[in-house]
Amino acid sequence: MSALRKGSDKKILCQLSMLERSMAQGSEDPAVLVEESIQHAKEAVMLDIKDGNSWYxxxxxxxTSFFVGGAWDHTKLHHSVKAYQNAEKDKTMSLNPDLYYNCATNYERALRGFEAAALKDPGLGADREVQKIVSLLDKLENAMKGQLRSKRLASLVSSLNGVTLKSSHKKATISKLSEGLNKAVAVLGxxxxxxxxxxxxxxxYLTCDLDQSYFILSVYGLRNDAIKEGDRVILYEPYYRIxxxxxxxxxYQFRSIxxxxxxxxxxxxxxxxxxxVAHASIHAHNKP
Incomplete structure (x- = not known):
């Protein structure tokens, strides 16, 4: 990296930041390189706060830092979203369909972004992503509609009553959660x-809590045979959203953890x- 002379060139700083993220993929300690990538990205932005590519x-x-850290630090995700939003303010970034991939942090935004990306660069295959998201939303909605009768549901949920927590977390039902990360709380489902x-x-998964309230549970980091229908789950520090x-x-409207x-x-x-446990490498999409 010494061959790259940073100087005050925002493009070189961005290239250095990208290189560090690329090197992090095979590194024993990727977090260090990704942190350096963030610092160089910040330096590039400071040189020209209106440059969309630097924000992107x-x-x-x-x-990348969010995923390298195990998708645990939601502050990093928040910073990422803010940076993408600032990138979108630069009209020249409308020619960069990759931006729509990485800024898709909710379904509606993803659908709008993929549709725009498909129009700007059909080769990205973004129209297929639109179809996937709509299909997923339809499946989630249908699952929420196909709820069990209350008597059978009460019988299924009764097994949760005997579950005790072996930690200091406080039991909560979905109705007691706040939007976002709920620390020191555990939901039984x-x-x-x-x-x-x-x-x-x-x-x-379509899941039900102690109050017999349904919600959609989304799980990262596990293989599809880890959780089976009928299993009891304890969800620590859940991230809740409507x-x-x-x-x-x-x-489409439903509650999710x-x-x-x-x-x-x-x-x-x-x-x-x-x-x-699934060991996956997830990083920001960046089309060469």
Whole structure:
């Protein structure tokens, strides 16, 4: 990297930031290189705060850091989203369909972004991504509609009553959660249905809590045979959101909990078995 003379060139700083992220993929300590990538991305932005490419590069750096850290530090994700939003303010970035891939942090935004990307560069295959997302939303909505009768549901959920927490976390139902990350809290749930879809991750389940309230559970970091229908799950420090997305005159609304880390979940009061943990490398999309 010494061959790259930083000087005060924002393009060189961005290239250096990208190089560090690339090197991090095969590094024993990727977090260090990704942190350096963030610092160089910041330096590039400081040289020209109106340059969309520099903001886009910073968004990629923070997004990579988010995943390298196990998708646990949501501050990094927030910084990433803000950087992508600043990148979009630069009109020249409308010619960069890659931006729509990385700034797709919710379904509606993803659909709009992929549709725009498909129009600007059909070779990206973004239209297929639109179809995948709509198909997924339809499946999630149908799962929420196909709820069990209350008597049978009460019988299924009754097994949760005897579950005790072996930690200082406080039991909570989904109605007690705040939007975002809920620290020092654990939600007990009964898995009703695995919702099959086109992507490998995350895994989606129709789940019910102690109050017999349904929600969609999305799980990262586990293989699809780790959790089975009928299993009890304990969800530590869950990330809660109310999904509200509209697309082509159709509106999707339901509650969801996201689990980013295998350490956040117990299955039938046991930690996931090692062979059920998925080791995936996730990084910001960057078309050469």
């Amino acid at each position: 590069n910073m968004g990629n750096a923070y997004l 009964k898995v009703i249905l695995l919702i099959r879809h086109d992507n490998i991750a995350p895994l989606y 999904l509200d997305a509209s697309w082509k005159d159709k509106r 996201r689990v980013d880390f295998p350490e956040q979940i117990l299955i039938n009061e046991n930690a996931p078995a090692p062979h059920h």
